Amino acid sequence: MPEILSFTARSETTLKTGPSPMPLSVRHLAYKIGDTPILKGIDLDLTSNALTVLMGPNGAGKSVFLRLLHGLLTPTFGEVHWNGTNLTHDSRKSQALVFQKPVLLRRSVKANLNFALGLRPISNRSERLELALDQAGLSHLASRPARVLSGGEQQRLALARALILDPDVLMLDEPTANLDPASTLVIEQTIARARRLGVKIILVTHDPHQARRLAEEVVFLHEGQIAEHTAAKAFFDSPHSAAARAYLSGDILI
Numbered sequence: 001m002p003e004i005l006s007f008t009a010r011s012e013t014t015l016k017t018g019p020s021p022m023p024l025s026v027r028h029l030a031y032k033i034g035d036t037p038i039l040k041g042i043d044l045d046l047t048s049n050a051l052t053v054l055m056g057p058n059g060a061g062k063s064v065f066l067r068l069l070h071g072l073l074t075p076t077f078g079e080v081h082w083n084g085t086n087l088t089h090d091s092r093k094s095q096a097l098v099f100q101k102p103v104l105l106r107r108s109v110k111a112n113l114n115f116a117l118g119l120r121p122i123s124n125r126s127e128r129l130e131l132a133l134d135q136a137g138l139s140h141l142a143s144r145p146a147r148v149l150s151g152g153e154q155q156r157l158a159l160a161r162a163l164i165l166d167p168d169v170l171m172l173d174e175p176t177a178n179l180d181p182a183s184t185l186v187i188e189q190t191i192a193r194a195r196r197l198g199v200k201i202i203l204v205t206h207d208p209h210q211a212r213r214l215a216e217e218v219v220f221l222h223e224g225q226i227a228e229h230t231a232a233k234a235f236f237d238s239p240h241s242a243a244a245r246a247y248l249s250g251d252i253l254i
């Protein structure tokens with residue numbers, strides 16, 4: 001299987017930590033639904049391309065936070081800055097967000113990928129499509145309607161579609177929840193490949209095993225606030241917040 005599919009602009013390197021292609025700065029971010037505070041004043045800087053895993057118990061605000069980062073929700077208070085400015089239409093196009101439940105078009109697998117490439121003239125369009133299909137393990141399903149795929153196949157397609165335009169930032173919200181081990185493996189391999197190619201990845205997972213496999217740093221969200229932001233090894237060896245210690249030892253329901 002070819003290693004590089006669509007990341008034509010980047011050369012592959014060993015896992016080196018460098019600057020993020022799109023540094024993130026979050027200041028005093030708060031979000032309320034009605035009168036209920038969901039996020040309560042978050043400050044966070046993600047300036048390196050290290051793979052960030054966002055963890056925290058159910059209801060901590062992880063999904064809301066990703067939506068705020070991607071501009072799908074507007075903060076009640078505070079700022080989200082990418083590259084030092086508010087998210088614009090253009091900078092948003094450099095990001096991809098993959099949801100837990102994939103949202104696909106009522107078209108074939110290949111047409112979903114082709115649609116993502118858009119109308120712009122792309123010289124190697126068919127090569128890119130074939131590579132994306134191959135890397136997602138979907139070549140044999142290229143002409144099948146996307147809606148009849150299994151959950152794992154749909155999520156592989158959603159991820160392939162997210163990556164086909166070479167985003168600078170890839171955010172994933174529990175992308176392997178309820179998937180079988182084979183699809184989980186393909187998704188994790190695809191995430192790891194994107195990381196090697198320099199994409200900034202922010203992955204929400206409530207699976208500590210997956211977090212240990214992929215994380216280079218962990219942001220732990222608890223009750224709408226960041227309880228800690230730590231290098232992955234330190235987080236798993238000795239989390240310094242009581243909330244993360246309780247979570248990792250299974251005291252908080254996940």
Ligand SMILES: Nc1ncnc2c1ncn2[C@@H]1O[C@H](COP(=O)(O)OP(=O)(O)O)[C@@H](O)[C@H]1O
Pocket residue numbers: 033038056057058059060061062063064065
């Ligand atoms: N559209 C909504 N309406 C009402 N409450 C919501 C809505 N979306 C999220 N919430 C609430 O916000 C909190 C955080 O949700 P969410 O970000 O989905 O948590 P997580 O992803 O960490 O499990 C939860 O208490 C959830 O019930």
Ligand SMILES: [Mg+2]
Pocket residue numbers: 062063064173
């Ligand atoms: Mg969630």
